Amino acid sequence: MQDFEYLMPTNLDQAIGLLKKYENKAALIAGGTDVMVKIGKTRKAPDVLISLRRLSALRYIKKNGGYHIGALTTHRMLEQSTLVQSELSALHDAASQVGSVQIRNVGTLGGNICNAAPSADTAGPLLVLDATAVLEGPLGRRRVPLKEFFTGTYRTVRKPDEVLVEMEIPEDLGRYGSAYWKHTRRKAMELPLIGIAVALKLSQDNSQILDSRIALTVAAPTPIRAYPAEDFLKGKVIADDVLKEAGRIASSADCCTIRTSLRCEAWYREEIVRVFVPRMAKLAAERVKNR
Numbered sequence: 001m002q003d004f005e006y007l008m009p010t011n012l013d014q015a016i017g018l019l020k021k022y023e024n025k026a027a028l029i030a031g032g033t034d035v036m037v038k039i040g041k042t043r044k045a046p047d048v049l050i051s052l053r054r055l056s057a058l059r060y061i062k063k064n065g066g067y068h069i070g071a072l073t074t075h076r077m078l079e080q081s082t083l084v085q086s087e088l089s090a091l092h093d094a095a096s097q098v099g100s101v102q103i104r105n106v107g108t109l110g111g112n113i114c115n116a117a118p119s120a121d122t123a124g125p126l127l128v129l130d131a132t133a134v135l136e137g138p139l140g141r142r143r144v145p146l147k148e149f150f151t152g153t154y155r156t157v158r159k160p161d162e163v164l165v166e167m168e169i170p171e172d173l174g175r176y177g178s179a180y181w182k183h184t185r186r187k188a189m190e191l192p193l194i195g196i197a198v199a200l201k202l203s204q205d206n207s208q209i210l211d212s213r214i215a216l217t218v219a220a221p222t223p224i225r226a227y228p229a230e231d232f233l234k235g236k237v238i239a240d241d242v243l244k245e246a247g248r249i250a251s252s253a254d255c256c257t258i259r260t261s262l263r264c265e266a267w268y269r270e271e272i273v274r275v276f277v278p279r280m281a282k283l284a285a286e287r288v289k290n291r
């Protein structure tokens, strides 16, 4: 493998300056748990790796006019945050199940999202929490709703000279509950065969679904929202047959393009969506009641 330069800027401006200077020859590295695996597998590295590790100002979880999570926040920080556990439960479900403790200690939220794998565990929860990606580059900051962020498998709208700074989640989550199901063959160190995130907003008496959001991973080339299933649930009184029908719609071709892969056959993935959308909706509803 060829040699590469490893640069360690200490602030965001320096990092953006280096990206601009080296243009297409450079790549960012945060925790390195995707980047280093890729370099190892392909035996190819960019000429310059720009490490974000010293940008400790981008490691935070704040509630302040919405929720703000710095791009360098690790999965372990999300797992250990009581704020995330109680108010952004689906994200807590996901972050706590990424890889192993060692991976969660170094792997970052920003890396998970910018890598843009169809299986990224935090993508579904962030989609149902209606998150927005905040990107910064030489021309300043811009905000991109996460539902518009992924453009293909391992592809995003991020320009080569931009750094993902944080994920923003709108504040009005008072009557929302959320949950994430990662379907795997074993309990640890597995990417999901399918990932299902659900967020529901319930009426004051917890009987009616005022808003619903459903996201699926490994069900299409990118993480997706299952809009027809969401629309079906809105305004309905919560009941087993209603949730079951939402599961059926979510698993149909109206919502996703599930494929057979080496890891799993399509029919099995569809079954998991059909069965677990209702289960995650019930868990999300329980969490509204318990808040």
Ligand SMILES: Cc1cc2nc3c(=O)[nH]c(=O)nc-3n(C[C@H](O)[C@H](O)[C@H](O)COP(=O)(O)OP(=O)(O)OC[C@H]3O[C@@H](n4cnc5c(N)ncnc54)[C@H](O)[C@@H]3O)c2cc1C
Binding pocket: 027, 028, 029, 030, 031, 032, 033, 034, 035, 036, 037, 052, 071, 072, 097, 098, 099, 100, 103, 106, 107, 108, 109, 110, 111, 112, 113, 114, 115, 119, 120, 121, 122, 158, 162, 163, 164, 165, 189, 190, 191, 192
């Ligand atoms: C053993 C193992 C198990 C794993 N298990 C899981 C799992 O269960 N679930 C799962 O979803 N993932 C899993 N992963 C993948 C990986 O750990 C996660 O995707 C992790 O969140 C990546 O974060 P990172 O900081 O290590 O990213 P890096 O590898 O540093 O970067 C990933 C990509 O994002 C870009 N990038 C990183 N930060 C930024 C930023 N702030 N702005 C712009 N671009 C940026 C990099 O240039 C690169 O393209 C696993 C990996 C390994 C090695």
